[in-house]
Amino acid sequence: MSFPDLLPQFSGWIGEVRGKLAANHPIAKLVWFRVGGPAQLYFEPADEADLAYFLKNLPDEVRVTVIGLGSNLLIRDGGIDGVVIRLPAKTFGGVEVLDGNRVRAGAGLPDVKIATAAARAGIDGLSFMRGIPGAVGGALYMNAGCYGTETRERVVTLRGVTRRGETIELSNTEMGYRYRKSNGPRGVVFTSAVFEGVPGDSEAILGKMREITEQREATQPTNTRTGGSTFKNPEGHSAWKLVDEAGCRGLRIGDAQVSELHTNFLINLDAASAHDIETLGETVRAKVRNTHGIALQWEIRRMGHFEAGREVREFLDGDVFPGTH
Structure with missing residues (x-):
């Protein structure tokens, strides 16, 4: 999917922007899941003054989305309209x-x-x-x-x-x-x-930090394509335990899987789409709801557009979704 190029609309002022600008820029590589469609306009400001100039001149009706290292983010396959801003670590x-x-x-x-x-x-x-x-x-x-x-x-x-x-x-x-x-x-x-x-x-x-590193590596799928903790802990409960007790450990849709190591992590085994990952997440939510009567809330930020005909419904009905195994 591609969006209309916004840059020609900004010709009166965009030439003064010093940072990186790219229309229909692929951003899946910037997200830990390594999935998702393009940004209609991608912007990396040169510095704070450059960011201020850009935002001051950007029309109010143009949507602005800010992303960071992409560790807690799922970008849908249809991409993100408007401007996606990422602040480079260099500046x-x-x-x-x-x-x-x-x-x-x-x-x-x-x-x-x-x-x-x-x-x-x-x-x-x-x-x-x-x-x-x-x-x-x-x-x-x-x-x-x-x-x-x-x-x-x-x-x-x-x-x-x-x-x-x-x-x-x-x-x-x-x-x-x-x-x-x-x-x-x-x-x-x-x-x-x-x-x-x-x-x-x-x-x-520093010793405490080493212990944190060792604990993360022992209990979380840190070396995989994942988005970190998927669901917020409901009051009085641990999300991972609810997911595990609902029988979701190792559950798969396509190449999207609930981690065997930590059940509050979804992982992209290789070629999963954002649709696969979000469908898996909603299937997990449905199973937890049906098992425990608890509505898990996403911690991972989901943003952007679905591809036409590949929308994901909240709380998929039933205990089994076609294609899960």
Whole structure:
């Protein structure tokens, strides 16, 4: 599938943009699942000023979608209309240790790198980010967390650019954080944030991070094409356990499979489509609903268009979906 080229519509101002622009750009390779259709217009800003100029001039009716490292993302096979923005680590991946056990990190910085920088500076409390396979921007948006700590517990201030091209600073409170979500101002593209930890011993913190790495590798399919944790934990329950008890361990649709190692992970064995993966996810939701009466909610962000005739319905009916084995 391809979209109409947006660039000719922006001819009066687009020439001043310094970053990377590409029409109908394939973005499946940027997503850990390695599936999905193209972006109608793909943009990697050269820096924050370039991002602000672009957003200021972009017509209001053009949809903007921001993606990070693609670790918690499923892009549908029909692709994403409007503009897809990705902040490159080269210019948005800086990290700086500040006074007061604080660290400033760019939104394009992988979470593991802010955890490492804090540990080496003797700042404890950010080691949990070693277990989050994404970038800082995504953690800020979805309040990512693991091993008992969430992003909202450590972020102090956030910096971003609005849809009008204005650079703003936001407090933790203004983000309205909840479990695996935020309720801050709509349309803001986060560019950096300040996090605060507590004093700690560098070697002890690094040792804790090694333990997190070993635990992840032993219990999660880290070396596969996956999107990380698929479903949010319902209150009082573990999603993986509900999925397992519903008989979904190893369940497959095409080349999409529920991981044998950790049942809250869906994996692309080789040639799965986004349709296969989302259909598998909805089949799992249906089985858990039918077994436990609990409606699992997706943690993975699903975005974009279905291919015509290949839509996926929520909560597929019945315990068995054709093609599962």
